[in-house]
Amino acid sequence: MRIGYYPGCSLLGSSREFDESARAVLKALGVELVEVPDWNCCGASSAHILNHELSIALPARILALAEQAGISEILAPCAACSNRLLSAQQELEKHPELLPGIEKAIGMPYKGSVKIVNILEVLDRLKVLISVLTTAPFRKKVASYYGCLLVRPPRVVNFDRPEDPQSMDLLLKAVGATPVEWPFKTECCGAAFSVTRTDIVAKLSGKLVQDAVKRGADAIVVACPMCHSNLDLRRAEINEYLQKEYAVPAMFITQVVGLALGLDPKALGLHRHLVPVAFAETAGVQS
Amino acid sequence: MNSGSHHDHHEDTLAWRIQQATGVKLAHCYQCGKCAAGCPVADQMDLPPCQVFRMLQYGLPEYDKRVLESEGIWLCLACETCSTRCPQEVEIPKVMDFIRGEALRLNLAHPRSRDILAFHRAFLDSIEYTGRLYEVGLVADYKVRSRHFLKDVMLAPKMYVKGKLGLLPHLIKNRRGMKHLFKHTIGKG
């Protein structure tokens, strides 16, 4: 399988372990990634707050570049990126009158022919292969956390079901994990307020951490860099808010799958978390 | 008689401008409060989403102004919980985006939105010049803009150790193209 790849900015910086683990896992599964040449930022949660056109133009440039590179399907592991790409694509489909202005801004033709997929969709296609290749089942209780951007708004993303989604749970079961039944799979973590309103992030993410632990989760599994930074980098603030030391790690789905496939924890970037993945050596990897 | 509607369009109202820009008709909201009930930040908002809609439904300048000046509109996380569950299928976050833009345009944005705004502006500036987000630059820029110099001073070294802070920006090749893109979108307004 060959697929276009748009890592996005977070995967180059604060969430580089998502990039490392996604590349490692997909390589192990025989997927060849074709990175979009000279890609730019998708605008994330800032562009649409300030300017509608900009929030379309930035993703449109990425998609146009992909088209030029002959990519028909593009994987955006970051949930925010895939959401922005899908939003822009649909906005241009619904409002073709915007297209000339956007094409002028990006200086390129835009056809809208690229199919955008998220990491869960790609892994789901490979689920049988993953369970066959699983050498070190991840025998942990996990809270699968989808966040907002993978499933909402359903009209735009059209992925899984908007409440209590199942795809990640099924994937986790396929690698030997036991997903806990919990109600906060798609509650918001505080998203872009990580820097500006850390108090809100501490409260919202705190609720998630507290409840996941209460329901017996050994790890919270995510597929979004924003969720991950809020649950991992902001753990100090969360713990301060909750007045308790919560040590439950937040892991990317690709890291969990990678461990189950027997990949080297270091190659999966597990050492980069602020909240240590304490069981990585013992549970995940064959001796 | 003019085409279609019997009603005057109150073109000076925020509600009318919202409908023009987003296609969302304020009258669709029947004030059930389901948006506020599920909103993760409603308890922090001076005006929860349903109240924002209620005020806009009047089409009166004084209520429009109160909405534009509210802090709540800046707290919307665009998590889309409200729009996903709205029985009338109103795209609330889309409306919030537009109201924020109007608040800025009319110089009515709430003073406490300054930090949030500073962040978003720093973010966009960063990608305007480099094409990709330069996280260190963003945080530094944000600190200057917001004057929260000591915010997160403890976090950065930890992130650096974990290899999460790239000290140099990732530059795309076609930076002139990026400038052009910004000039022809946000630069117009």
Place this chain on the structure above:
Amino acid sequence: MSRIGVFTCHCGENIGATVDCVKVAEMCKDIPGVVHSVEYKYMCSDPGQRQMQEAIKEHKLDGVVVAACSPRMHEPTFRRAAGDAGINPYMCEMANLREHCSWVHEKGEATTQKAADLIRVLVEKVKHNEPLHPIKVPVTRTAMVIGGGVGGIQVALDIANGGHKVVLVEKSPSIGGHMSQLSETFPTLDCSQCILTPRMVEAAQHPNITLMTYSEVEKVDGFIGNFKVTVRKKARKLDEHLCTGCGLCIQKCPNKKISDEFNEGLGTRTAIYVPFPQAVPNKPVIDTLNCTYYKTGKCKVCEKMCPTNAIRFDQEDELVTLDIGAIVLATGFKLMKTDAFPEYGYGKHKDIIDGMQFERLASASGPTSGVMKRPSDGRSPETVVFIACSGSRDRAKGVPYCSKICCMYTAKHAMLYKHKVHSGKAYVFYMDIRAAGKDYDEFVRRAIEEDEVKYIRGRVSKIYEEDGKLIVMGADTLMGGEPVVIKADMVVLATAVQSNDRSEELAQTLHVSYDSYGFFAEAHPKLRPVETNTAGIFLAGACQAPRDIPETVAQASGAAAKVVGLFSNEELTREPIVAVVNRQAAPVYSTCVGCFICQGACPYQAIEQEEIMARSGEVIMTLARINPGLCQGCGTCVATCRTKAIDLQGFSNEQLYAELMTL
């Protein structure tokens, strides 16, 4: 040469204010064939009609054009008057000067000219009119009522008491419908079964009523007064005549863990079962999907136990065809299920129940004998949240309409709960309280004021489970949209009323219209609320739209009155506006070539094949023939006929061309 009279009506100001009626009357005098033309303020009034009748006699008119309002209302009036004056009623036509002219144009010369043109067109039509005669059809004076809930029972009893035979068809094993499942009824809190059971028994024992339970309508042919209805009697797997209803088979059936439909899944039943103790008829059925014998080929305990040897494992469904004169649809409704609510857990929480499940919990005959126990662990719920408009008035869930009954039953539920658990707390989330009805609003006030039910104006965004409680996340819009979180032990969703399963299929079988939600459509929303667009088929109850018991019963009596009215004559008179396939002398016989494209196009199955035979008995040709009893005069066959062999009486091609050519 025709002698036609034109009578122009001012309709008060309706036509007179925009059309110069005096001038119109003058202009019409010049139309060839018109021998008399006058105007009058109100032609439909008594003096107006008399004026027309006198003119018919005096001027020996052979045709009349009344230029007035829409023919919908007054065409029968003027045709009757014309008929009384001695000309064939179908020689009277109406030009619609009101809807087609004065109401849609400004006053002026052109408007007056258009009025005159409209009349000229109709004069031309009348010249080509042929006298027509009403069609008489016999009436089978037996009614069929489909659906044995409270509505169907009421219709059946009223028609039967009017002296006519009724066949009451019910798909489930017993009559009684939803009302038999209810605990108490609003706004009086009288016990539902106590008031319904006597009616059920009365229906069963009435000499004019034949019950067909566990039966479904499969096919309907024919037309008003002359339907042929095929009913599938599903096999109960026992001989109803031998069964005494002793219940031994039920007691001994080893298969006891089947989810009980009557108790809405909150209890269990056996494989051979009677849905509830007061069932009518009190004869069991075998649920072949769950019966051990049908699954494994072994068991037959019921057969061994039956003292009268009534069990028949080899019994098959039976198809019965009946002659029926009128049909009443009373097929009721269903409730949206709790699994239609993603935000409330897709139905996975046992303690989130729907309104009908609450009825069973509150009912003395229910699975808990009326004691408040929540389904998950049987504990008495200390806090119960009721959510009105669950799925109703909710476009996102495909139900934009109001389900009408929920406001009242939710108030009742909260009240019943408080009566049963005195220390309990009851909260109701609502959007509006719609309590229009006799003693209805007082009832809701009583729940709030005397039983201290807390009403919160807002919808609930999400419900999840935590530590054995259901966390209900709502908002109070009367407190500025403030989020309200209630930790509840049980949540009752007043889920939307929806059209019954397979209602659209049934509507198609009966050729009645239905709306986009599957509710059957009435012929007129105000003036013909219990009739359908298909003559001889009537409506009662919630199969038409959400309704409560008093409305259903009232509508049922209304439908019954329509049926009894229809049955008061031995013959029916119908308008002769039907299609006819031409017939000519031998050897042509007809311009019909027997392609029968019309037969497939006819929505009413009114077109038959007629064999033209020589004296020797040899079939010379097969031609189309239209049954005037079935034809509804829609004209579809006329349009499809390639050889122009079909014409619609009263609207023949010749007439229509004549109208057009005069313009």
